[in-house]
Amino acid sequence: MSNYSSLERYELKEEYEKLSAAYEAYKAQGLSLNMARGKPGAEQLNISNDMLSILKPDDVFSVSDCPDCRNYGNLDGIDCCKQLFADIMGVDKKNVFIGGNSSLNMMFDTIACLMELGCSGEKPWNKQEKIKFLCPAPGYDRHFGVTQYFGIEMITVPMTKDGPDMDVVEKLVSSDPAIKGIWIVPKYSNPQGVTCSDETVRRFASLEPAAKDFRIMWDNAYIIHDINGTPDTLLNIFDEVKKTGKEDMVLEFCSTSKVTFPGAGVAAMAASENNLAVFKKRYNFQTIGYDKLNMLRHVKYFGNKDGVLAHMQKHRAVLEPRFGMVLDTLDKELAGLGVAEWTKPNGGYFVSVDVMKGCAKRVVSLCKEAGVVLTGAGATYPYGKDPDDSNIRLAPTYPPIEELEKAMDIFCICVKMAALEKLTED
Amino acid sequence: MSNYSSLERYELKEEYEKLSAAYEAYKAQGLSLNMARGKPGAEQLNISNDMLSILKPDDVFSVSDCPDCRNYGNLDGIDCCKQLFADIMGVDKKNVFIGGNSSLNMMFDTIACLMELGCSGEKPWNKQEKIKFLCPAPGYDRHFGVTQYFGIEMITVPMTKDGPDMDVVEKLVSSDPAIKGIWIVPKYSNPQGVTCSDETVRRFASLEPAAKDFRIMWDNAYIIHDINGTPDTLLNIFDEVKKTGKEDMVLEFCSTSKVTFPGAGVAAMAASENNLAVFKKRYNFQTIGYDKLNMLRHVKYFGNKDGVLAHMQKHRAVLEPRFGMVLDTLDKELAGLGVAEWTKPNGGYFVSVDVMKGCAKRVVSLCKEAGVVLTGAGATYPYGKDPDDSNIRLAPTYPPIEELEKAMDIFCICVKMAALEKLTED
Numbered sequence: 001m002s003n004y005s006s007l008e009r010y011e012l013k014e015e016y017e018k019l020s021a022a023y024e025a026y027k028a029q030g031l032s033l034n035m036a037r038g039k040p041g042a043e044q045l046n047i048s049n050d051m052l053s054i055l056k057p058d059d060v061f062s063v064s065d066c067p068d069c070r071n072y073g074n075l076d077g078i079d080c081c082k083q084l085f086a087d088i089m090g091v092d093k094k095n096v097f098i099g100g101n102s103s104l105n106m107m108f109d110t111i112a113c114l115m116e117l118g119c120s121g122e123k124p125w126n127k128q129e130k131i132k133f134l135c136p137a138p139g140y141d142r143h144f145g146v147t148q149y150f151g152i153e154m155i156t157v158p159m160t161k162d163g164p165d166m167d168v169v170e171k172l173v174s175s176d177p178a179i180k181g182i183w184i185v186p187k188y189s190n191p192q193g194v195t196c197s198d199e200t201v202r203r204f205a206s207l208e209p210a211a212k213d214f215r216i217m218w219d220n221a222y223i224i225h226d227i228n229g230t231p232d233t234l235l236n237i238f239d240e241v242k243k244t245g246k247e248d249m250v251l252e253f254c255s256t257s258k259v260t261f262p263g264a265g266v267a268a269m270a271a272s273e274n275n276l277a278v279f280k281k282r283y284n285f286q287t288i289g290y291d292k293l294n295m296l297r298h299v300k301y302f303g304n305k306d307g308v309l310a311h312m313q314k315h316r317a318v319l320e321p322r323f324g325m326v327l328d329t330l331d332k333e334l335a336g337l338g339v340a341e342w343t344k345p346n347g348g349y350f351v352s353v354d355v356m357k358g359c360a361k362r363v364v365s366l367c368k369e370a371g372v373v374l375t376g377a378g379a380t381y382p383y384g385k386d387p388d389d390s391n392i393r394l395a396p397t398y399p400p401i402e403e404l405e406k407a408m409d410i411f412c413i414c415v416k417m418a419a420l421e422k423l424t425e426d
Numbered sequence: 427m428s429n430y431s432s433l434e435r436y437e438l439k440e441e442y443e444k445l446s447a448a449y450e451a452y453k454a455q456g457l458s459l460n461m462a463r464g465k466p467g468a469e470q471l472n473i474s475n476d477m478l479s480i481l482k483p484d485d486v487f488s489v490s491d492c493p494d495c496r497n498y499g500n501l502d503g504i505d506c507c508k509q510l511f512a513d514i515m516g517v518d519k520k521n522v523f524i525g526g527n528s529s530l531n532m533m534f535d536t537i538a539c540l541m542e543l544g545c546s547g548e549k550p551w552n553k554q555e556k557i558k559f560l561c562p563a564p565g566y567d568r569h570f571g572v573t574q575y576f577g578i579e580m581i582t583v584p585m586t587k588d589g590p591d592m593d594v595v596e597k598l599v600s601s602d603p604a605i606k607g608i609w610i611v612p613k614y615s616n617p618q619g620v621t622c623s624d625e626t627v628r629r630f631a632s633l634e635p636a637a638k639d640f641r642i643m644w645d646n647a648y649i650i651h652d653i654n655g656t657p658d659t660l661l662n663i664f665d666e667v668k669k670t671g672k673e674d675m676v677l678e679f680c681s682t683s684k685v686t687f688p689g690a691g692v693a694a695m696a697a698s699e700n701n702l703a704v705f706k707k708r709y710n711f712q713t714i715g716y717d718k719l720n721m722l723r724h725v726k727y728f729g730n731k732d733g734v735l736a737h738m739q740k741h742r743a744v745l746e747p748r749f750g751m752v753l754d755t756l757d758k759e760l761a762g763l764g765v766a767e768w769t770k771p772n773g774g775y776f777v778s779v780d781v782m783k784g785c786a787k788r789v790v791s792l793c794k795e796a797g798v799v800l801t802g803a804g805a806t807y808p809y810g811k812d813p814d815d816s817n818i819r820l821a822p823t824y825p826p827i828e829e830l831e832k833a834m835d836i837f838c839i840c841v842k843m844a845a846l847e848k849l850t851e852d
Contacts, residue, residue, distance in 0.1 A: 108711060
């Protein structure tokens with residue numbers, strides 16, 4: 001099939017008829033398929049099952065800095081778990097705070113804390129006039145959700161193949177003291193799978209914010225989540241801010257949600273001692289400590305960072321063919337038609353597809369009618385509003401592979417149908 | 427020994443000399459004993475060890491409302507765990523929200539939510555002028571900490587043998603719309619072990635607050651934590667508010683921290699659907715869900731409420747002799763001297779001792795010098811200020827029994843010494 005833009009109107013109509021027939025056939029099957037959320041599939045969850053019974057009733061539950069992991073205490077986690085995350089993030093153990101089961105929850109609590117207490121000697125964010133956050137987009141909908149929940153104005157920043165458009169970021173951050181932060185998934189970004197280039201990371205580390213209490217929310221969710229043999233590499237932001245003397249500017253987050261079990265993993269943050277002192281002021285009232293037995297479970301299961309990396313290879317083995325299939329299908333069905341562009345990530349959990357402008361909502365709705373649930377169109381933009389109505393996030397990890405194949409077929413049909421509808425509009 | 431008040435000054439001095447000698451002998455031992463926090467001891471933790479390996483790698487992880495407990499989802503917890511807590515609290519499953527590992531954290535998040543979102547159609551608490559909370563005291567220091575963190579003014583309400591002084595509570599609550607809540611541990615209160623009488627519970631349920639958004643923080647931490655054969659009974663507050671039509675007024679909290687493992691247990695709240703709708707507005711941004719595998723672990727281990735109650739008998743077997751020894755020592759060493767009064771709880775984690783007015787700080791400091799750490803004097807009052815400098819909280823659960831015996835000996839010596847110092851002041 002040639003590029004749709006080169007076709008005559010009657011050819012477009014013919015093509016649409018053909019696609020409609022295929023679409024109706026799928027619809028008649030009453031399918032229920034889901035490519036909406038970045039959830040590991042059952043095969044991936046099975047990889048970590050042995051961790052569930054790794055703690056034994058007659059184990060010794062004391063570790064270097066905790067006489068009994070079964071009891072209260074250790075607000076910022078146990079040492080051996082801090083060390084594991086320190087090694088993964090490439091920071092010093094003293095800069096690590098181990099949280100509960102969710103890095104999203106840690107980020108939420110972090111923003112709540114800065115709203116209530118502030119940082120760098122500035123007034124609490126909720127005591128300042130309007131405050132704003134930069135939101136590179138397409139990005140992670142739950143970041144935007146947290147920002148919106150706290151009434152923080154969101155400013156969209158375009159993404160490039162090297163990360164956020166740093167010209168825009170630098171200009172905004174240095175000129176507006178109301179801008180207090182930026183969200184970024186620096187490696188294998190959600191949804192595009194973009195990794196910040198070395199230059200982007202260095203420019204982050206060299207930002208000169210007008211606000212002293214500006215913070216980079218460095219959500220390194222996919223820090224070790226490669227899915228093929230040509231992984232991206234990401235500079236260590238903490239190494240870079242050490243050089244620029246801006247250690248207080250960065251807050252890094254990660255978790256084992258997509259290493260062991262989503263919802264039963266361990267989350268961690270890395271931050272300067274100044275920043276941790278602020279957060280501990282709040283955590284100290286919020287809790288006596290997080291689940292140390294789950295920390296111990298993880299440490300005992302993995303041993304060390306090498307153990308984690310070896311484990312990630314098992315995830316890769318499951319994910320590589322899935323992403324391969326998705327990309328092959330997009331190539332086979334959509335390449336050259338001028339109806340969509342997409343990313344080819346080396347890691348992470350998503351494939352980001354830009355369909356023809358003004359068509360994303362229609363594609364999502366066509367898919368839904370045929371029993372394929374996608375992330376809502378617009379979700380990858382602040383306030384759920386994609387100005388081009390173009391970006392769609394595909395999450396290929398969760399459905400059984402045969403369902404994924406079907407879902408991808410339907411998706412491609414819908415992308416083409418929506419484009420044809422647009423092209424043949426009166 | 428007779429009541430100190432009947433002794434001559436020289437007899438008091440003689441008695442002090444004798445006690446000082448015993449005190450110095452203990453001091454010379456360089457002890458390190460701790461009766462400060464309500465932590466279960468090792469023997470108690472061992473009771474639940476079998477739960478640690480109860481999930482097996484080849485288990486089925488799907489439950490009625492969750493296809494895979496290893497994966498994301500179920501913001502308010504899994505059904506079977508809700509049912510377990512519903513049975514424990516005597517409420518409907520639909521009124522239960524399962525949280526993370528800490529009911530303190532849930533209470534903190536609850537206050538944060540009401541600060542940010544408000545309830546009952548009123549303005550968020552942080553958008554209202556000064557707001558206040560009633561704090562029955564002596565009470566739980568961490569409740570007061572949360573209140574203080576959020577800048578809420580605390581008003582002390584006296585405790586009686588039947589719970590908070592409800593005359594005072596009713597008068598304040600009905601007259602001051604700035605009073606937004608009250609903390610209460612209704613059963614085996616921290617630190618006194620007082621259980622609210624039926625009348626007190628009914629008066630709670632019949633409160634007519636001036637503030638529409640007034641909430642009772644019903645921290646039922648020791649709901650099933652009996653320590654002897656004559657347990658207290660507590661009316662079900664939700665049954666009572668159903669009668670008065672004030673279901674929105676009560677928020678109940680509990681956890682398995684002192685059932686299985688502190689820090690690795692499961693916390694839960696019970697609340698009306700109106701209230702849960704408010705909290706879910708926040709939780710929905712805060713997290714994708716809490717640790718469902720730990721919920722499953724608990725459900726599988728206990729089976730049902732009866733299983734939990736049978737389990738609690740094992741805790742009782744450990745705790746009964748400890749509390750017995752503590753109370754016997756107090757009786758033997760202090761009864762009749764006119765230097766202290768104390769509670770004799772049927773459950774919970776503490777014994778509350780009121781030493782001679784103006785002596786609590788001195789007792790704690792004498793104990794500390796002799797190597798016995800107690801909860802700081804004043805901690806059981808808002809702002810850490812006991813107006814009588816009299817209340818001391820003893821936590822007999824954590825130390826090995828032989829250490830506890832020694833610590834109690836030293837404590838009694840210090841109580842007497844402090845009283846004698848006071849009585850012989852010039």
